[in-house]
Amino acid sequence: MSSRPWSRRARRALLASFVTASVALPVSGASRPAAVPAPAPAAPAPLSTAEPSVLEARYAAGREEIRAARDMAARHGDRRRAATLTGMAGPGRTFLWFDGRDGGRSAEVFGDLSGAERIAVLVPGAGVDLDHYGRLQRGAKALLGELGSGSAVVAWLGYRTPTMLGPSSLTSGRADEAAPGLRSFVRQLGAATPAARMSLLCHSYGSVVCARAASGLEVADIVLYGSPGTGADSAAALHTRATVRAGLGGDDWIASVPHLEVPLPFVTVGFGTDPVAPEFGAEVFDAGGAGHSDYLTPGSVSLHSLAGIVAGKAGGRHA
Template structure:
């Protein structure tokens, strides 16, 4: 009987894939963008410094950080001008240098935004920072779900900006309170103890629509590798360990990256599952949180894994073991960062390291 029920659930997953959910069209298959960034061959051949440069495809972020620490300002400038795509996407390189490189890269931002990664291959991948990544006492990374790429990045950017504003302005949602305040001070490592930097990370090939890609883990596995390398890269530059805020299919990515990401917290919201049956299966020392709005259409997706379809147990289910994030006043699948919601207040508390 149990096997029969699981088969029916798998059929239901397939039906969702074929017909779409809440009006979404069936998705088209995507090929994940992997490997080093554009311009890597020219970078590898560059001997202008009299030595080999760290290989963008194989060098550990810690080794990249040490390499740049040993360069003069003029040498750094020479490399970013010659190889903006490589420097702008090289995990372990100083964030300020990556911002400057991505401002020079064709198609990169030139309006003062802090673009930490920009890869134009495929549908395009982008990461943007709000705040001071290297000096903030806390760091949060927003990992989006389906349909996000360079052309739709503003959706993830707005999520990250909402979290940044809420986490750094504790008074904004308290009636009658004073205006938000700045950092409480600096610790011995020079970190601003009261501040949170937030990264909008659209750094993987996401599914398009609700199709086979969204119901399977192939894109998530490729994305998890990129996410884990990204978090190791910012850690190598001295940034604080991140809290991951993982929306929809992004929670599948975070689930697969959990063991390698070095996160303090992992927050899954609007999640189809994390490719795990419980928090213990994630094999992480991070605190794991979960939220689901009553009106979120993700509730209609069967939480099973069978024959490669589905992503497993609902992270908000008691048996999964995650800490619950309130979301009763959150609207739909994309309203978790709306100002004034209990979900955003809880997210801000988690980002600040205050939630228990």
């Protein structure tokens, strides 16, 4: 954690953000997707192989879990959630696992995992849940399209993401909860696809999750983009053998967020050093003019850069 002194103005700005988010939370929480009930899923066996027959069985089980959650949402009277889940259970959708409770957890595969030479695992940030899953799905499809054959993209919605306007997005609590699950998933995926090159693509608050999970993961790249910081002072502090890369789009509002850590009673607010700053030491890639939600937009500079990293073809300037 950073130990630099904070100016009174910077401290006041971050505390003001915290207070504003705290006031906004009851409003945003009134219709939280976690309020929609769903059945507890069966615990899947660890993924030990990516043989097509094994994957097909996992995908079939995932569809059954989604349909069960859809039926419960319909009985609850939530037509929006039921419609979302109907789409997720449709032909061609392939989920390694699914849990519809508390906003939703899932891992969806795009592409042919059994034959993939390169795999990208997308780790989303704040505000992504079953009712806002479409943007994660669209990004995964766009990345797969840019990568082409021999690739797979996994959209990992494996944790209770923070709300966009709430104190949970300003502290590491949700990331601390998420890290063990991400670490376990990546290790299982790596064991099932040992010949594939794997990259973690970590957007916004997802970069905090990836930083917490980084130590010991056998991945080629950990890519932090649209990041508020990671809670680490440097790439070296992540204790990973992966190449740590970072990018920030020219139109991303997160560039205006103070990169500070402010200790408060029982919690630290903020995530410290900007990953694209020289002192962090990541390899910085070209994110073009991307806005905060635009890094995986088809045809964008940022998407081209991210695909190059996943394919093992991209360099980067050392920040």
